[in-house]
Amino acid sequence: ITNMSALFASEVGVDDGNNDDWVSPPPNCVSTFNESIDAWDTSRVTTFEFMFYGAHDFNQNISGWNTSSVRSTNGMFNTASSFNQDLSAWDVGQFEDASYMFFRATSFNSELLWSNMTATENLAHMFDSASSYDKQFCGWGFAADTTNTTDWLKDTDGADYQTVCGINPNDDDPSDDGSEEVGNSDDDEQTAREWIGAFFGVLLLGSLSY
Secondary structure: EEOOOOOOOOOOOOEEOOOEEOOOOOOOOOOOOOOOOOOOOOOOOOEEOOOOOOOOOOOOOOOOOOOOOOOOOOOOOOOOOOOOOOOOOOOOOOOEOOOOOOOHHHHHHHOOOOEOOOOOOOOOOOOOOOOOOOOOOOOOOOOOOOOOOOOOOOOOOOOOHHHHHOOOOOOOOOOOOOOOOOOOOHHHHHHHHHHHHHHEEEEEEHHHHH
16 A cells, blocks of 8 residues: 555545645544554555544554655644654655644644655645644754745744754744854853953953052
């Protein structure tokens, strides 16, 4: 199997991101699905689009899934309000579209230690309204020139990029780690000590001259 789109989607319609076009999920939709599916062979799957859209009860461990062939996770956990599992081991090297992946996934707050996102072209609204999310993204290997990050952290609970990485959460270039703008605290402290020392040195010399 290569396509798992909307497999467990439960909503009447799936917003495709254009706000005016809707894609109907299959007729066997259930919002209460929460069975173990960790043993599934996903090695050939290329799309998880809207797979758990509106699956409000789903919160199973799928950290071991083989995602090496996946190109799209668009809307995968959109409105999956209970989901909060560790996906750090997923192979994201082929991900092209992760837009709306955790949109309104209000419980999700698992740190994603993904270091290779260079193929990703679309992160728009990825964590938009994932109100519990407050993790960092330093180390993600974004394709800075091609990645759409429109509102990717909108209405999250912090995601304190500015403090840790020197990056604005809605920056169009998330690969810029801000290293040229954010100073090293040790260097700043040393500079302050040197200035203070020089100031008192001038005062001492002035008093001796009299």
